[in-house]
Amino acid sequence: MASKTTKKKQKTLRQLWYTVFPRKKSWSGEAYYDYNLLACVILLTCFGLVMLYSTSAYTAKVKYGSDMAFFGKQAVISVGCIFGMMAISKADYHWIASWGTLLYGVSNILLFATKYVGEDVNGATRWIKLGPVQFQTAEIAKLAIILFIPSVIVKMGRNIKGWKSPLLLLFFGAVTAVLTWKFTNNLSSAMIIAGMTVVLIIVAHPWGTRIAIIGGIASVPAVSIIRSVAVQLAQSSDSFRWGRIQAWLNPESESSGKGYQIMQGLYALGSGGLFGKGLGNSAQKLGAVPEAQNDMIFTIVCEELGVFGAAVLTMLFVFLLYRLFFIAQNAPDLLGALIVTGIFAQVALQVILNIAVVLNVIPATGITLPFISYGGTSIVFLMAEMGIALSVADKIRLKDEYTL
Incomplete structure (x- = not known):
């Protein structure tokens, strides 16, 4: 009984103390690290x-x-x-993200420049060499998209609703994807950049869930249609990529x-x-x-x-x-x-x-x-x-x- 009375007095004193000196809210787990x-x-x-x-x-x-x-x-x-x-x-990721716009611009310039000043490695010109350092410009573009597109979405705020803002975001992603494809001949990285942009739009947009469901349903017949078209194009084309498609469709005949x-x-x-x-x-x-x-x-x-x-x-x-x-x-x-x-x-x-x-x-x-x-x-x-x-x-x- 005495113990309960003592606890009540302590609680009353704490409340009085916090009334005079307002409590400062802090967070546990300051050292949290994944x-x-x-x-x-x-x-x-x-x-x-x-x-x-x-x-x-x-x-x-x-x-x-x-x-x-x-x-x-x-x-x-x-x-x-x-x-x-x-x-x-x-480091503070807000500060890192603040460099996203600059990195986006620089990465696009580097992608454009790769075709003209890039190093040829195994028949592909996807690298730029600066002294002893050689790097693949598409990798910089991926990081640029990761930082730039989220920054733009946050600045848009509620304006992300509707179709205009998503189309603008798609444009930003498409520019980098097309430059990656056309100027570094790197279709795979272009596909990843485009995919990242679409995923970010779906996650941020209020209609994202519905768009994802519709896209998932539509992808089922789309796969068979794309395969049929690929067969026809592979048979009527001698280009490098259609040759790859032909090898994919009939690997034994192209062994x-x-x-x-x-x-x-x-x-x-x-x-x-x-x-x-x-x-x-x-x-x-x-x-x-x-x-x-x-x-x-x-x-x-x-x-x-x-x-x-x-x-x-x-x-x-x-x-x-x-x-x-x-x-x-x-x-x-x-x-x-x-x-x-x-x-x-x-x-x-x-x-x-x-x-x-x-x-x-x-x-x-x-x-x-x-x-x-x-x-x-x-x-x-x-x-x-x-x-x-x-x-x-x-x-x-x-x-x-x-x-x-």
Whole structure:
């Protein structure tokens, strides 16, 4: 009884104190950090480095005289990028987003310039070289869209309703996508940029759910129509891309030509079985699958680690996307939510399209597998995006309390 009386007196004194000295609201979890996302990114990076060495050691030895040629470069960049990601995660994402407009303009200029001053690598002019630094301009464009489109949506506010604002956003995305396609001959990145823009519009627009449902229903007959049109065009055209479509439709008949990479990749997939041949024991990586360390690395994962290894890697990507979804859902404001949604869309589209190409569900497009495929520019900008996502997560407050 005495204890209850004492507690009531203490409560009355606290109320009196707060009346004289108003309470300052603070948030618990000031040190909140999404260690789950960080751990997943590091795990994917380590998995990618192991598979990169296994996949590229033979090719690197033949071409450069050292089996560490690809692995060493990627490892150094990856380690540096992990520290860079953690540094970016402590920056304010509002300040980072404020550079979105400038980055959007610069990325479009770089895309335009690539055709005229770019470096030719394996028959494709998609890189610009500045001294010892060589980078793929499409990767800068993806980050620009992630920062620029959400910033524009936030500035539009309630004006996002209707059709005029979405059309303007589509125009911004289309400009970058067309420049990526026409001036860097990179259709796969153009598709991802367009897809990211559409996803951001659907998420931000009040009618987004209805648009997504209608689009999903319409996509079912659209696939069969597109396939029929592709067959007719492939039969009547000799262009490079229609050749790829023809190889996709009939890979066996093109096994010694444009369908060679697809068939070799399918052989690797089929020979892996449930648990694979064992790490390092792939036969297809010994020259059968061209540039296996790039966009076809998933085939070697399946051959060496089997269905089990492919499933583990897929679950890692699912968990990564889940963490990004969690951050977007709990972001402190619309800007943070849309930025992380853009990152989510990019990673999801790249993973889905890369695996779809490997399984010959869609024609070959040259899309890399995030964190796994070889590529310095790709890992730099992916890590930067993960750092921005962690920066948004750092501002999440799950519970509030009052202190003096």
